[in-house]
Amino acid sequence: MRLHPVILAGGRGERFWPLSRRGRPKQLLPLLSDRSMLADTVARLSGAALPADTFVITARDLAGAVRQAVPGVPRHHVVGEPVGKNTAPAVALAAWWLRNAGDDAVVAVLPSDHRVEPAERFRDELRAAAETAIAREAIITFGVPPTRPETGYGYIETGEAVSGIGGISGRGSAFHAVKSFREKPDAATAERYVAGGTHLWNAGMFLFPPRVMLEELRVHAPEIARLVQSLPDRVGEDEAALERYYRDAPSVSIDVAVMERSKRALVARAGFAWDDLGSWEALGGGESADAGGNVGRGRTLLLDSKGVIAFAEEGMIAALGIRDLVVVHTRDATLVCPRSRVQEVRELVARLRSEGGGDAFL
Amino acid sequence: MRLHPVILAGGRGERFWPLSRRGRPKQLLPLLSDRSMLADTVARLSGAALPADTFVITARDLAGAVRQAVPGVPRHHVVGEPVGKNTAPAVALAAWWLRNAGDDAVVAVLPSDHRVEPAERFRDELRAAAETAIAREAIITFGVPPTRPETGYGYIETGEAVSGIGGISGRGSAFHAVKSFREKPDAATAERYVAGGTHLWNAGMFLFPPRVMLEELRVHAPEIARLVQSLPDRVGEDEAALERYYRDAPSVSIDVAVMERSKRALVARAGFAWDDLGSWEALGGGESADAGGNVGRGRTLLLDSKGVIAFAEEGMIAALGIRDLVVVHTRDATLVCPRSRVQEVRELVARLRSEGGGDAFL
Numbered sequence: 001m002r003l004h005p006v007i008l009a010g011g012r013g014e015r016f017w018p019l020s021r022r023g024r025p026k027q028l029l030p031l032l033s034d035r036s037m038l039a040d041t042v043a044r045l046s047g048a049a050l051p052a053d054t055f056v057i058t059a060r061d062l063a064g065a066v067r068q069a070v071p072g073v074p075r076h077h078v079v080g081e082p083v084g085k086n087t088a089p090a091v092a093l094a095a096w097w098l099r100n101a102g103d104d105a106v107v108a109v110l111p112s113d114h115r116v117e118p119a120e121r122f123r124d125e126l127r128a129a130a131e132t133a134i135a136r137e138a139i140i141t142f143g144v145p146p147t148r149p150e151t152g153y154g155y156i157e158t159g160e161a162v163s164g165i166g167g168i169s170g171r172g173s174a175f176h177a178v179k180s181f182r183e184k185p186d187a188a189t190a191e192r193y194v195a196g197g198t199h200l201w202n203a204g205m206f207l208f209p210p211r212v213m214l215e216e217l218r219v220h221a222p223e224i225a226r227l228v229q230s231l232p233d234r235v236g237e238d239e240a241a242l243e244r245y246y247r248d249a250p251s252v253s254i255d256v257a258v259m260e261r262s263k264r265a266l267v268a269r270a271g272f273a274w275d276d277l278g279s280w281e282a283l284g285g286g287e288s289a290d291a292g293g294n295v296g297r298g299r300t301l302l303l304d305s306k307g308v309i310a311f312a313e314e315g316m317i318a319a320l321g322i323r324d325l326v327v328v329h330t331r332d333a334t335l336v337c338p339r340s341r342v343q344e345v346r347e348l349v350a351r352l353r354s355e356g357g358g359d360a361f362l
Numbered sequence: 363m364r365l366h367p368v369i370l371a372g373g374r375g376e377r378f379w380p381l382s383r384r385g386r387p388k389q390l391l392p393l394l395s396d397r398s399m400l401a402d403t404v405a406r407l408s409g410a411a412l413p414a415d416t417f418v419i420t421a422r423d424l425a426g427a428v429r430q431a432v433p434g435v436p437r438h439h440v441v442g443e444p445v446g447k448n449t450a451p452a453v454a455l456a457a458w459w460l461r462n463a464g465d466d467a468v469v470a471v472l473p474s475d476h477r478v479e480p481a482e483r484f485r486d487e488l489r490a491a492a493e494t495a496i497a498r499e500a501i502i503t504f505g506v507p508p509t510r511p512e513t514g515y516g517y518i519e520t521g522e523a524v525s526g527i528g529g530i531s532g533r534g535s536a537f538h539a540v541k542s543f544r545e546k547p548d549a550a551t552a553e554r555y556v557a558g559g560t561h562l563w564n565a566g567m568f569l570f571p572p573r574v575m576l577e578e579l580r581v582h583a584p585e586i587a588r589l590v591q592s593l594p595d596r597v598g599e600d601e602a603a604l605e606r607y608y609r610d611a612p613s614v615s616i617d618v619a620v621m622e623r624s625k626r627a628l629v630a631r632a633g634f635a636w637d638d639l640g641s642w643e644a645l646g647g648g649e650s651a652d653a654g655g656n657v658g659r660g661r662t663l664l665l666d667s668k669g670v671i672a673f674a675e676e677g678m679i680a681a682l683g684i685r686d687l688v689v690v691h692t693r694d695a696t697l698v699c700p701r702s703r704v705q706e707v708r709e710l711v712a713r714l715r716s717e718g719g720g721d722a723f724l
Contacts, residue, residue: 018680301717303710315694316723318380318710321703322687327696332677334691336698341683348665348680355663361678 001104001130003049006094008204009038009058009066009112010084014349015279015342018333019313022362023062027113028069031277036069037113044116048123049108055097055235056112057081057090076236082246088217088224088257089249091206095213096228097235106130107213109206109254115275115282122272125174129207129268131165132175136266139208139216140175141259143200143267144274149190152278154202154255155182156267164268178265181255200267203274206254216264221257224249279342280326284309298329309339333361363466363492365411368456370566371400371420371428371474372446376711377641377704380695381675384724389420389475390427393639398431399475406478410485411470417459417597418474419443419452438598444608450579450586450619451611453568457575458590459597468492469575471568471616477637477644484634487536491569491630493527494537498628501570501578502537503621505562505629506636511552514640516564516617517544518629526630540627543617562629565636568616578626583619586611641704642688646671660691671701695723 013026020026027038035043042054051072058066060080067078081090087109094107108126116122129140143156159177181202185193193199217225227249232238259265275282284307289295294302298312300319307324310317317329326342328335337345352358375388382388389400397405404416413434420428422442429440443452449471456469470488478484491502505518521539543564547555555561579587589611594600621627637644646669651657656664660674662681669686672679679691688704690697699707714720 299719301710301713301720303706303713312696315692315696317696317698318714318723319697320699320706320710322698322700325684325698327698329691329696330677331693334674334677334679334689334696335681336679336684336687336689337682338684344665344682348663348682351663351665352680357661358663 001106001127001134002053002102003045003106003108003126003130004053004055004094004098004101005042005045005049005108005110006055006057006091007038007041007110007112008087008090009056009062010081010090011113012059013113014346017345017349018328018330018335018361019311023065025062025113026277027058028062028065031283032115037277038066038069041110041112041114041116042070042073044119044122045126048126055079055094057093059084079235079242082243085246085249085251087204087254088221088252089227089246091213091254091258092217092221092224092228092249093231093245095208095210095217096231097233098210099214100233101210103209104134105210106133106207107210111204111276113277114203115273115277117273125268125271126207128164128174132266132268133207133212134209135165136162136264137209137212138264138266139206139212139259139262140266140268141178141207142203142205142270142274143176144203144270144272146190146194146199146201149187149194150201151184151187151190153184153276155185155190155193155199156180156202157182158198158200158267158269162266174269174271176267176269178259178267181260200269201274202255203270204276206259212264213258216258216262220261221252224252224257279345280309280311280328280337281339281342283311284339307339363468363489363496364415364464365407365468365470365488365492366415366417366456366460366463366572367404367407367411367470367472368417368419368453369400369403369472369474370449370452371418371424372443372452373475374421375475376708379707379711380690380692380697380723381673385424385427387424387475388639390424390431393645394477399639400428400431403472403474403476403478404432404435406481406484407488410488417441417456419455421446441597441604444605447608447611447613449616450583450614451589451608453575453616453620454579454583454586454590454611455593455607457570457572457579458593459595460572461576462595463572465571466496467572468495468569469572473566473638475639476565477635477639479635487630487633488569490526490536494628494630495569495574496571497527498524498626499571499574500626500628501568501574501621501624502628502630503540503569504565504567504632504636505538506565506632506634508552508556508561508563511549511556512563513546513549513552515546515638517547517552517555517561518542518564519544520560520562520629520631524628536631536633538629538631540621540629543622562631563636564617565632566638568621574626575620578620578624582623583614586614586619641707642671642673642690642699643701643704645673646701669701 063080157179159179162175164175294308299316300310313330425442519541521541524537526537654668656670661678662672675692
C-alpha cells in the first residue's frame with residue numbers, strides 16, 4: 001500500500017483574526033506549534049507517506065505561501081485553484097492524476113487545519129483504513145466519537161459493522177457501513193446523537209483507491225467525472241485546462257456529490273482525538289493550561305488571571321486581574337474578547353471590511 | 363513682567379507601560395493629544411512666555427529626546443541632570459541662571475506631565491500670579507480646589523487671604539498665606555480636607571522672582587545656596603561644574619527645602635482644572651467618552667463594550683463585549699487590566715524587570 005495524501009488548504013478563515021489575514025489564513029498559522037497548521041499536517045504523516053507523494057490543493061493566491069510552508073512537498077504538487085469550488089472538484093482532480101499510480105495506491109484526502117493527536121495513533125489508523133480501502137474497494141471516511149453535543153459539526157450515522165484489514169488493537173469494530181450524513185444538527189438532536197452512540201463527527205478525511213473514486217463520480221457526479229477527463233494526465237501540465245475545469249465544475253462537497261449516495265462508503269471509527277479548531281476558544285483548556293486555567297502562546301505574563309487565552313505572535317502580552325478573555329497581540333493589532341463570544345470575531349472582521357481604512361488590517 | 367518657564371521633565375513613570383519605556387517616560391508620551399505631554403506644556407504657555415525664555419530640566423539620558431520634543435526651546439536651555447536630586451537643586455539652578463534677568467523676571471517652575479485646562483484660563487492666572495510675585499516679593503504656588511478625597515496628592519492648607527495683582531474675574535480671594543503642607547493624607551483626613559474647604563491640592567507649580575528664591579534658599583537651604591554659587595553664570599557653560607553641583611547637592615524637594623519654611627510663600631487658588639495623570643485610569647471618562655463610556659485613542663473598534671480605555675499607539679485595538687478594562691497596544695506589547703487595578707501596572711513592570719528577557723520590553 002502506498003499513501004498519496006491530498007491536503008485541502010483552500011480555506012480563508014476569519015475567526016483567527018488578527019492573526020489570520022487575507023494572505024495568511026488559518027492553515028498557515030502556527031496555532032498548535034511553532035510551525036503552521038499545514039506543516040503540522042504534513043509532519044503528522046511522516047512515516048506513513050512521503051512528502052514527494054503529497055499534494056496540497058489551495059487557492060491560487062495562496063500557492064506561494066503554501067510552498068514556503070511545506071518545502072518538502074514538490075512545488076508542482078501544490079495546486080492553486082483559480083476559484084474555489086468546494087471539495088468534490090478537488091477530490092476528483094486528485095483521483096484523476098493518481099489513477100495510474102498502481103494497484104496499491106490509496107489517496108488520503110485530509111484537511112490542513114485541524115487538530116489530530118496523537119500522531120502515531122493517527123498514522124496507524126490511516127494505514128489500516130488504507131489497507132481496508134484497497135481490500136474492500138471502498139471510500140473510507142473517518143468518524144470521531146463525539147465528546148460534546150457540538151452543533152457546528154457534521155455527523156455520520158453508522159450502520160452495521162464491517163471487518164477491516166490491519167485492525168488496531170484495543171478498539172471494537174473499527175469499520176461500519178454509512179447509514180446517513182447529517183449536517184449541523186440543532187442542540188436537541190446533537191444531544192441525542194451523543195447519547196445514542198451511533199453518530200460520529202465527520203472529520204472530513206477520505207481514503208480511496210483512485211479508480212474507486214472515479215467510478216463513484218461517474219455514477220453519482222457524472223458532470224465532474226466528464227470534466228475531469230479533459231485534464232492532462234499529470235499535475236502541473238496545461239494550466240489552461242485546469243482553468244477551464246474550475247470554471248465549469250459545479251461547486252459541491254464530496255460528501256454531497258458522492259459520500260451520501262455511494263454504496264462503497266465506509267466509516268472508520270477514529271481512536272485519535274480530533275478538533276476542527278473553529279475559533280480561538282479551541283486553544284483553551286487542555287494540558288497546556290497553567291494552574292489558573294490560562295493558556296499562553298508566545299511571550300505572555302498573566303498575573304492574577306484565570307481562564308485566559310493569550311496569543312502573542314511576536315512581542316508580548318501582559319495582563320493583570322482578567323478572566324475568561326481571549327487576548328491576541330500581533331505587531332499591528334490587538335484583539336480582546338470574552339471566550340464565550342469568539343464566534344463574533346467574524347462580525348468584527350466584517351465591520352473592519354466596511355470601515356474606511358479597516359481593510360489595512362485584513 | 364517677563365515669564366521664564368522652567369519645566370521639570372526628569373520623571374521616569376512606569377505606570378503608563380507599555381507606552382512608557384526606559385527612554386520614553388510619561389512626559390514624552392502623547393497621552394492627551396497627538397504630541398507629547400511636554401510639548402503640550404510648552405504650547406500651553408504660548409502667549410504668556412516665549413519658547414526662547416523657556417528651560418527644560420530633565421535626566422541627561424533623556425536630553426536628546428526632550429530636545430526633539432520641544433524644537434522651539436533653545437538646545438542649551440535643555441539641561442540634562444547627571445543624577446536626579448529631586449526638585450530643590452533644579453529650582454536653585456534656574457534661580458541662579460536667571461538672577462540677572464531683570465527686575466521684571468519671574469521664574470515659573472512647572473511640571474511637564476500634568477493635565478491643565480483650559481489653557482487660556484491657566485495663562486491668565488499665571489500672569490496674575492507672576493505680577494503678584496513681583497509686587498509682594500513672594501514665592502507663589504498653585505493650589506487646586508480638591509474635587510475628590512485623593513490620597514495620592516499633597517495638600518496645602520491656606521491661611522488668611524492676601525490681595526493679588528492683576529486678579530482674575532469671577533473668583534474670590536485668589537491668594538492666601540500658606541499655613542502648612544500635608545503630603546499624601548489617609549482617606550479619612552482627605553475626606554476632611556475636601557469637606558473643610560481650606561485645603562488645596564499641591565499642583566507642583568511655583569512662581570518667583572529669581573532673587574527672592576535665592577534669598578530664601580540662603581535662609582532655609584544654605585547648602586544648596588552655597589553650592590549653586592559655584593556654577594557658571596549662564597546655562598550651558600562649564601559642564602564639569604554642573605556635574606559637581608549635582609554630585610554634591612542634597613536630594614530634597616523645593617516644598618521641604620523652602621516652601622514649608624518660607625514666610626514669603628503664598629498659594630494661588632487655581633481656577634483651572636488640574637490632574638497629575640497618575641495612571642491609565644486618568645484618561646477615562648470626561649468629554650472624550652462615547653455613549654458607552656469608552657475612551658479610544660488611536661485606531662480602535664469597540665463593539666458592545668462599556669467603560670473601556672483603549673490606547674493604540676499605532677496599529678489598532680479591536681474589542682468585543684468587554685467592560686471596564688484598560689487595553690493598550692504598542693508594536694511589541696499589549697496590556698490588558700481592569701481599570702480598578704491600573705496602579706498595579708508598576709508591579710507588572712517590576713516582574714518584567716526581574717524576568718529573563720523581560721528587560722527588552724522596558
